[in-house]
Amino acid sequence: MRITKMLGIKYPIFQGAMAQIALAPLVGAVSNAGGLGIIASGGFSAEQLREEIQKTKEITDKPFAVNLMLMMPNISELVDVIIEEGVKIVTTGAGTPAPYMETLKKHQIAVIPVVPSVKIAKKMEALGATAVVAEGTEAGGHVGETTTMSLLPQVVDAVSIPVIAAGGIANGRGIAAAYALGAQGVQVGTRFLTTVECPTHDNFKQAVVDATDTSTIVTGRSIGGPVRSIKNKMIQAYLELENQKASRDELEKLSLGSLRKAVFDGNIEEGSVMAGQICGMCNEITTVEEMITTMFIEAEEVLDQMTHLSLVEKELI
Ligand code: TUI
Secondary structure: OOHHHHHOOOOOEEEOOOOOOOOHHHHHHHHHOOOEEEEEOOOOOHHHHHHHHHHHHHHOOOOEEEEEEOOOOOHHHHHHHHHHOOOOEEEEEOOOOHHHHHHHHHOOOEEEEEEOOHHHHHHHHHHOOOOEEEEOOOOOEEOOOOOHHHHHHHHHHHOOOOEEEEOOOOOHHHHHHHHHOOOOEEEEOHHHHOEOOOOOOHHHHHHHHHOOOOOEEEEOHHHOOOEEEEOOHHHHHHHHHHHOOOOHHHHHHHHOOHHHHHHOOOOOOOOOOEOOHHHHHOOOOEOHHHHHHHHHHHHHHHHHHHHHHHHHHOOOO
16 A cells, blocks of 8 residues: 555655644644644653644644654653654654554554665565655765665665665655655655744754855764764864764764854854755755645646656657
8 A cells, every 4th residue: 555545645645743843733734735734742841742643633624644753761751641642654864763663563553664774674574564765865864874865775675575765755755755765655744844843943954055066064973873964163063073083972072062053043153054065056945735735736747758758768658
């Protein structure tokens, strides 16, 4: 069955669960526009998550999901809230959902882990995942090593559940490319940062609008937590510390609270502006609805064009 039918959504587009950003206003707008809005629960207490779920239900009566950032210490409390609130779709990232799988499945909750490799994709299928999101290293935030172009077809061939493509997708051409590589849909993060409904400080949006293809870099590899963000003063200092083989403590001191600093205070030089490599193409601020419908119209045009070219090449027209 197609992922759209399985989840009850119109367009096969997931909104990436960006920490501190993917809150009710953005999530509700995405679900109302026919995509899958996803609440980022990373950093939330159980009560904060409950409130965000309830706020989302006030904005939309369409399906939405909650993402579990598995590095957080309070996951089992968050799982309880998800069950109590009747959320039917969960995505996971930055770890394995194995300890929570049985409980989630028992409550008929679709579990869709984000995976950075074929090995982890297979592991998730064996655990009973409904689908997987194969995320290439082009993505923003916590990333793996393999690019979307290489990862996606290899994951598609390795599993028999639906695969959603993530990392480097911001327009209809990206969607068409993901389909060509065997994906059933896409997860998009960075392009949602330049929407009207994205609840960040305007400086944060402007940093994404101004960014180019070479604006991002990965830090944190030395401590086993690679994170992609837009280069700035803080990232420069972080890289210098990493080059000097600084300890995890020293590095964490620099990055502590940095996401909030950028997202809420608009301090884009000292804060963390997580974004993917496709930020160089996210130059326009539009509503979520306009963004999603434009992307799928463009994808269809590209796919029609490809069919046309193929017929021309076979000299059938
Ligand atoms: O999780 C993400 N991206 C994120 S989480 C995040 S919050 C954060 N804030 C500050 C510092 C660090 C993180 C920001 N961006 N993407 C999904 C993702 N999951 N990428 C890679 C993985 C992953 C990695 C290992 C998934 C599973 C895994 O191992 C599972 C296993 O079974 O070993």
